[in-house]
Amino acid sequence: MKESMIRGADIVVQSLIAEQAEIIFGYPGGAIMPVYDALYDYHEQIKHVLTRHEQGAIHAAQGYARVSGKVGVCLATSGPGATNLITGLADAQIDSTPLVCITGQVAAHLLGTDAFQETDVVGISMPGTKWNIQVRRVEDIAPAIAKGFYIARSGRPGPVLIDITKNAQVDFGEMNYAPCLGFRSYKVHKPVEQSSIQEAAELINQAERPYVLFGQGVVLGKAETELKFFLDKTGIPAASTLLGSGALSQDHPCYVGKLGMHGNYAPNLLTNQCDVLIAVGMRFDDRVTGDLKRYAKQAKIIHLELDPAEINKNVKVNIPVIGDCKESLSMLTEAVEKKTHSEWLAKFRELEELEKEAVMQHDISPTKIGLTMGEVINQINQYKADDAVLVTDVGQHQMIAWRYFNYKKPRTQVTSGGLGTMGFALPAALGAQLHDYSRQVICVVGDGGIQMTIQELGTIMQTKAPVKIVLLNNNYLGMVRQWQQMFFDRRYSFTELNNPDFIKIAEAYGIKAQKVKAREELTEAIEDMLIYDGPYFLEVVVEKEDNVFPMIATGCSVEEVRLS
Amino acid sequence: MKRYTIFVITENFIGILNRITIIFTRRGINIDALTASESRVDGIHRITIEVTTSEDMVIQLVNQIEKVIDVIKAFYHEDEGVVYQEIALYKIPVTRLDGGLEKVIRQHNAKIIAAEPQFVVLELTGHKEQTQELLEILKGYGLLEFARSGRVAVAKRMVTIDDFIK
Numbered sequence: 142m143k144e145s146m147i148r149g150a151d152i153v154v155q156s157l158i159a160e161q162a163e164i165i166f167g168y169p170g171g172a173i174m175p176v177y178d179a180l181y182d183y184h185e186q187i188k189h190v191l192t193r194h195e196q197g198a199i200h201a202a203q204g205y206a207r208v209s210g211k212v213g214v215c216l217a218t219s220g221p222g223a224t225n226l227i228t229g230l231a232d233a234q235i236d237s238t239p240l241v242c243i244t245g246q247v248a249a250h251l252l253g254t255d256a257f258q259e260t261d262v263v264g265i266s267m268p269g270t271k272w273n274i275q276v277r278r279v280e281d282i283a284p285a286i287a288k289g290f291y292i293a294r295s296g297r298p299g300p301v302l303i304d305i306t307k308n309a310q311v312d313f314g315e316m317n318y319a320p321c322l323g324f325r326s327y328k329v330h331k332p333v334e335q336s337s338i339q340e341a342a343e344l345i346n347q348a349e350r351p352y353v354l355f356g357q358g359v360v361l362g363k364a365e366t367e368l369k370f371f372l373d374k375t376g377i378p379a380a381s382t383l384l385g386s387g388a389l390s391q392d393h394p395c396y397v398g399k400l401g402m403h404g405n406y407a408p409n410l411l412t413n414q415c416d417v418l419i420a421v422g423m424r425f426d427d428r429v430t431g432d433l434k435r436y437a438k439q440a441k442i443i444h445l446e447l448d449p450a451e452i453n454k455n456v457k458v459n460i461p462v463i464g465d466c467k468e469s470l471s472m473l474t475e476a477v478e479k480k481t482h483s484e485w486l487a488k489f490r491e492l493e494e495l496e497k498e499a500v501m502q503h504d505i506s507p508t509k510i511g512l513t514m515g516e517v518i519n520q521i522n523q524y525k526a527d528d529a530v531l532v533t534d535v536g537q538h539q540m541i542a543w544r545y546f547n548y549k550k551p552r553t554q555v556t557s558g559g560l561g562t563m564g565f566a567l568p569a570a571l572g573a574q575l576h577d578y579s580r581q582v583i584c585v586v587g588d589g590g591i592q593m594t595i596q597e598l599g600t601i602m603q604t605k606a607p608v609k610i611v612l613l614n615n616n617y618l619g620m621v622r623q624w625q626q627m628f629f630d631r632r633y634s635f636t637e638l639n640n641p642d643f644i645k646i647a648e649a650y651g652i653k654a655q656k657v658k659a660r661e662e663l664t665e666a667i668e669d670m671l672i673y674d675g676p677y678f679l680e681v682v683v684e685k686e687d688n689v690f691p692m693i694a695t696g697c698s699v700e701e702v703r704l705s
Numbered sequence: 706m707k708r709y710t711i712f713v714i715t716e717n718f719i720g721i722l723n724r725i726t727i728i729f730t731r732r733g734i735n736i737d738a739l740t741a742s743e744s745r746v747d748g749i750h751r752i753t754i755e756v757t758t759s760e761d762m763v764i765q766l767v768n769q770i771e772k773v774i775d776v777i778k779a780f781y782h783e784d785e786g787v788v789y790q791e792i793a794l795y796k797i798p799v800t801r802l803d804g805g806l807e808k809v810i811r812q813h814n815a816k817i818i819a820a821e822p823q824f825v826v827l828e829l830t831g832h833k834e835q836t837q838e839l840l841e842i843l844k845g846y847g848l849l850e851f852a853r854s855g856r857v858a859v860a861k862r863m864v865t866i867d868d869f870i871k
Contacts (some may be wrong), residue, residue: 263720268727272774275719292774325870326716326777450768453761 146313149279150175153243153305154183156286159318162214162241164188164205164575166198170218171258173245175310177216190575190604193596195222197568199229200594203238204572207555208530208580210363212293213572215242220258223304224265228562230300231269235559236384237361239298241289248308249277263304271299277306279314284321291321296329297448298361330447333464333472341443341460342476344417350485351377352415352440354400354429357384357558358422358447358466365551367470368421369393374474376481378489380408382423383543387553397489401429403540406500406691407492409702412437414488421445422466425455426559435698445469499704500690505545511684512660514538514613518545520667521583521611529581530555530573534566534590537619540689542585564593567610571597574606581609581671588614588640598650601676609670610652612643612680615687623688647678654678708737709763710787710858713752714744714866716775725752725776728769734758738791738855746866749777755856778869782860789858793836794818795827795843796850806846813839824849 147155153176157165167189169177180189192198195217202213213233217226223244233240247256263275272292276285282305289301323329345351359368365388372379372395379395381388389396398405400412409431412418418440423429430436433455444451444458445466452461462469504515518541531546532555533539539556548554555573557565570584591612601608618636625633647654653673657666657680670677693702715721722741729736737755744751756763763781770779795815797806802825810817810827813835819826827843829836836853843851 264723267720267724268731273720326775448772450765450772452768454765454768 142313143315145315147316148175148179148310149282149305149312149314150179150310152279152282152314152316153286153310154179154187155316156283156318157214158183158186159320160212160286160290162187162212164190165214165216166190166192166201166205166572167216168192168195168198168218168222170222170245172219172247172307173216173222173243175307176243176245189216190600192568193599194594195225196228196564197594197597197600199226199240199242200232200562200565200568201572201575201597201600202240202242203229203233203565204532204555204569205576206238206240207569208552208573209576210552212239212241212290215240217242218245218258219247219262220260223262224260226302227266227269230266230302232557232560232562232565233300234269234271236557237298237357238300239293240300241286241293242300242302244302244304245310246275246304246306249306250308252306262302266302269300270302273302273304275304275306276309279309279312282309282314283316283318287319287321288324291323292327296327330464333462333469335472337460337462338469338472338476341419341462341473344441344443344460345375345377345419345473346478348417350415351375351417351419351482352411353377353379353395353419353421354382354423355379355385355388355421356382356423357388359385359388360551362422362447362466364422364467364470365389367467367474371470371474374479375477376483376486377419378482378486380404382426382429383556384554384558385423386543387548387551390549391547392549395486397486398493399544402431402693403544403689403691405493405544406496406702406704407489409691409693409699410492411489413439413698413700415440418442419445420458421470422447424451427455430455430699431693431701432696432698435700445473496691496704504541509684511687512657512663512681513687514541514683515545516660517611517613517663517667517681517683518542518585520664522547524668524671525583526581528553529583532556532566532570532573532582532584534586535561535563536587536590537615537623537687537689538585538587538613540620563590565590567591567594568597568600570608570610571601571604571606574608575604578607582607584608584610586610586612587619588612588616588638588643589618595646598647598652602650602652605675607675607677609673610676610678611670612678613683614640614643614680615683615685616640617685620689622686626686626688628694643678643680652676652678654680656680656682658682706757706759708755708757708784709781710784710789710856711754711756711763711767711770711779711781712858712860713754713770713779714777714869715750715752716777717743717748717750718775721750721773721775722752724773725770728766729756732762732766734762734766740855740857744866746870749866749870753856753858777866780860782862786861787858788861789832789856790830791833791836791854791856792828792830793840793851793853795829795839795848796824797827797843798824798847798849801847809839809842815839
């Protein structure tokens with residue numbers, strides 16, 4: 142053996158350092174122990190955060206990746222450790238979040254024998270990863286990690302899983318790390334075709350009622366400025382998807398609101414009145430489009446999209462502009478004429494007034510005794526920092542928080558969009574906070590979702606991550622209850638919760654906690670929370686049976702958006 | 706609904722076939738036949754998949770197959786765009802050999818490729834319609850076993866693997 146040789150486990154850690162990973166979220170166990178042993182020697186170069194569950198680790202890595210734009214790194218053992226990552230992988234896959242997850246695996250000679258804690262994680266995770274691989278030899282570790290990081294962060298980002306057998310971790314090999322710069326089967330993206338830009342520009346120039354829908358692709362492509370310039374020049378009204386929020390400041394004159402099942406009234410309704418629809422970095426999810434047969438049929442559609450498989454997937458488009466939207470948006474801005482669309486824009490503002498009267502008034506300044514989720518978020522808006530990150534779970538609170546939070550900066554929105562993973566918020570907020578201790582991270586969560594990953598309060602305690610947790614407690618699985626009320630004759634089947642004393646739980650974890658039941662206590666409580674130096678748990682008891690509106694019911698068209 | 710041949714040019718890595726078939730499973734599309742083999746180029750495999758579906762669907766399938774990281778290229782053709790063959794084997798008991806069968810073998814250009822004391826094996830290479838026709842006839846001759854390969858195909862279009870790995 143040559144003296145320059147090191148253990149495979151050291152190669153794993155050195156490779157992560159070479160990829161400039163700053164932080165690993167993980168949980169040790171038998172088959173990954175050599176890597177944990179190696180980590181002991183590198184604690185000054187790379188930080189490790191011990192979560193309380195592997196699901197917590199991967200959601201934390203997602204939260205970190207979403208706010209930082211970097212690859213989130215996650216470490217787990219074989220068998221149950223690996224299978225506990227699956228929800229997070231599926232979530233990251235559908236929301237295009239770059240992750241590299243490394244799992245330990247039983248020694249190569251035991252593979253396929255049902256050895257202790259052996260599971261075919263490569264097989265199980267195949268549909269939920271952008272790429273995965275099993276590494277059985279020490280010499281394959283560094284190339285696999287290099288390739289994994291490249292795949293995770295390039296093109297349309299996504300999660301990668303690298304399964305490393307125990308023998309590869311303990312064997313000795315050479316560390317010659319070479320970053321991956323590409324390979325023949327994987328073309329990241331082609332340059333944008335000028336002809337498609339010309340066609341798109343002509344259509345936009347002729348349009349009387351053009352309309353921009355923007356999604357997370359703008360954030361992933363770091364094209365926020367390009368989007369702004371495009372809108373500045375064209376004056377086209379622009380609406381955001383759930384994950385696109387933050388890509389454009391809500392103060393921008395072209396910003397007209399949010400799309401989708403619980404988005405704003407005008408942006409949904411007017412989708413069916415525009416003459417040219419310009420979709421930027423979004424994928425026409427069914428929660429955005431409603432009934433496809435009645436979606437924007439009157440409009441010519443331009444789709445700026447990186448992933449060719451998204452073109453014509455849900456909505457047939459007239460002009461696909463394939464490529465990086467940072468590139469295509471600036472090319473398009475060059476090619477279009479300077480215009481304003483004040484009349485058309487005014488239509489959005491008119492309908493916005495309707496929504497204000499019918500919905501927002503009730504949500505933000507209720508006359509009822511019970512607190513509403515909307516007024517809590519509205520109060521948070523008064524005191525939050527401009528670049529505060531909002532992390533939400535899934536359900537009513539998610540929709541309300543999204544509707545009322547005032548997004549001003551990019552990468553301020555972290556939520557589980559495509560997969561709708563309850564239990565996402567608490568660990569994701571932890572991950573987002575650990576990227577930057579000084580940034581305000583507000584975790585809004587429901588009483589159902591928080592109990593799916595509540596153990597991560599332990600990680601918050603241990604890391605002292607100053608996450609501001611706002612629990613909106615209505616003692617219900619609120620969104621399911623709303624559906625039961627509206628579509629299942631109020632048959633509240635298994636949606637009411639008998640909850641624990643959340644304040645005691647938070648305090649047991651050493652986290653400062655406060656409970657608010659009355660309107661007059663709310664403002665001060667939020668102020669106290671946001672100025673507090675350290676993690677903080679604020680429980681707000683809200684109206685039990687409040688509903689989220691506007692709403693486009695399943696199977697309905699965007700123009701059938703309901704205000705009540 | 707139409708019959709399409711999907712060609713997939715891939716790296717020869719473990720698990721690639723699984724990644725591809727998952728795409729069909731997710732959308733509930735049945736694979737009529739699938740063959741995998743080496744290509745002309747070392748380390749590159751080709752997979753030929755036959756499906757009956759709509760053109761919209763086949764386009765989406767191909768787009769998603771091409772997204773698989775280790776897939777170099779995927780494309781599809783209708784039957785008119787490919788030259789293809791399938792091979793079929795038929796096991797017949799010797800007790801049923803007679804002049805009638807001889808005529809059938811001659812008419813269909815089938816070959817006897819094995820003769821054992823108890824049975825003979827016939828082989829026919831051609832399109833599915835041809836091998837199917839013979840199958841129906843041989844059912845009347847006490848057919849013991851039948852096996853048919855998936856489609857082996859090459860595209861008529863003048864592109865080569867080298868165009869994709871540049």
